[in-house]
Amino acid sequence: DQQVKQNSPSLSVQEGRISILNCDYTNSMFDYFLWYKKYPAEGPTFLISISSIKDKNEDGRFTVFLNKSAKHLSLHIVPSQPGDSAVYFCAAPNQAGTALIFGKGTTLSVSS
Amino acid sequence: DSGVTQTPKHLITATGQRVTLRCSPRSGDLSVYWYQQSLDQGLQFLIQYYNGEERAKGNILERFSAQQFPDLHSELNLSSLELGDSALYFCASSVASGLAGGEQYFGPGTRLTVT
Numbered sequence: 549d550q551q552v553k554q555n556s557p558s559l560s561v562q563e564g565r566i567s568i569l570n571c572d573y574t575n576s577m578f579d580y581f582l583w584y585k586k587y588p589a590e591g592p593t594f595l596i597s598i599s600s601i602k603d604k605n606e607d608g609r610f611t612v613f614l615n616k617s618a619k620h621l622s623l624h625i626v627p628s629q630p631g632d633s634a635v636y637f638c639a640a641p642n643q644a645g646t647a648l649i650f651g652k653g654t655t656l657s658v659s660s
Numbered sequence: 661d662s663g664v665t666q667t668p669k670h671l672i673t674a675t676g677q678r679v680t681l682r683c684s685p686r687s688g689d690l691s692v693y694w695y696q697q698s699l700d701q702g703l704q705f706l707i708q709y710y711n712g713e714e715r716a717k718g719n720i721l722e723r724f725s726a727q728q729f730p731d732l733h734s735e736l737n738l739s740s741l742e743l744g745d746s747a748l749y750f751c752a753s754s755v756a757s758g759l760a761g762g763e764q765y766f767g768p769g770t771r772l773t774v775t
Contacts, residue, residue, distance in 0.1 A: 552702075582763060591662060591750055591766030592703070637702060646716030647693055647705035648764060 551575050554638055554651035563660045567625040571638030571651055574619065578640040582648065583612060583623050586635040595636070596623070628658045663687065664767035666751050672773045678739040681770045685732055685753030691715070692734040693764060694726055697748040709734055741774045748772075 553572045561567045571581070580599045584592035598605040598612045598621065605612050611624045625632055635655050639648040663686035673679055685692050690711045695703040696719075705718035709728035720726075723741075728734040738745060748771050752764035 554702075584766075589768065591664070591752075591768050593662065593766065594763040597763065642705075644716060646708050647718055648703075649705070650695075650702035652700065652702040 550651075551578075552638055552640055552649050552651040554636075554654050556654050557652070558655045558657070560657045560659065561628045563630055563658055564627045567623075567628045567632065567656055567658065569623040569625075569636050569638075569654050569656065571621045571623075572619055573621070573638075573640060575640070575643075576616075576619065577643055580641065581612070581614065581621055582639045583610075584637040584639060584650075586637065586653070592637055625656075628656075630658050630660050632656060633658045662765040662767065664751060664753050664765050666749075666767035666770050668770060669768065670771050670773075672775065673741060674775055675741055675743060677741050677774075678737065679741065679772065681736040681738070681749050681751075681772075683734045683736070683751030683753075683767055685734070685751075686765050689753035689755050689765070690732065691754045691756065692728055692732070693752040693754070694720075694734070694736050695750045695752065697750065697769075698744075699747075703750060706736070738772070743774050746772055746774045 582597040583595040585595045586592040614621045635653045637653045638651040665684045667682045693708045694706040697703045706720040708716040726736045748769045750769045751767045
């Protein structure tokens with residue numbers, strides 16, 4: 549049973565536009581969420597996180613929104629740049645806090 | 661560069677064989693985590709070590725084992741390899757034993773191909 553789901557395997561956006569990547573979760577006990585970005589031949593790198601007590605966290609062009617009642621979070625990238633083309637993973641710590649549970653990822657392609 | 665190193669980068673071996681993947685965590689990090697990413701799958705947690713001791717186990721097969729040495733580097737041993745073990749294996753590190761709001765830092769991964 550997938551506790552963290554990214555239902556869109558891919559997303560294509562034009563440079564300068566907004567990219568919205570979505571993530572759903574099933575466990576209401578998750579107390580924070582993270583987004584990781586992964587380029588080919590590299591490991592995932594931390595991008596941004598949000599605590600469950602907040603509904604929004606912003607860092608430059610990246611904003612994560614959390615809707616706890618819907619068990620849904622989204623990552624907004626504005627404006628999108630070709631260098632943002634990568635796989636984006638949504639993740640949450642397991643209840644023991646010993647590891648991250650990852651979604652399957654969404655491949656973002658930003659065209660110029 | 662995350663500061664986490666993994667060797668080798670690529671590994672090709674035959675079914676039934678045994679391989680060892682190596683990971684050196686970031687300087688100062690005491691926790692090491694191993695993850696497996698199969699085709700079209702997210703990263704699946706395998707096992708965690710903290711300061712030389714096993715702390716948590718995830719979906720790790722009995723054919724797989726790991727250890728963390730006094731210098732904090734870790735090795736993941738995969739034996740009796742099957743075709744389905746072909747995957748990317750990532751190592752990650754963090755300062756503390758629990759995540760508690762802190763992120764993990766990932767190495768570049770080892771791509772294992774079993775033929």
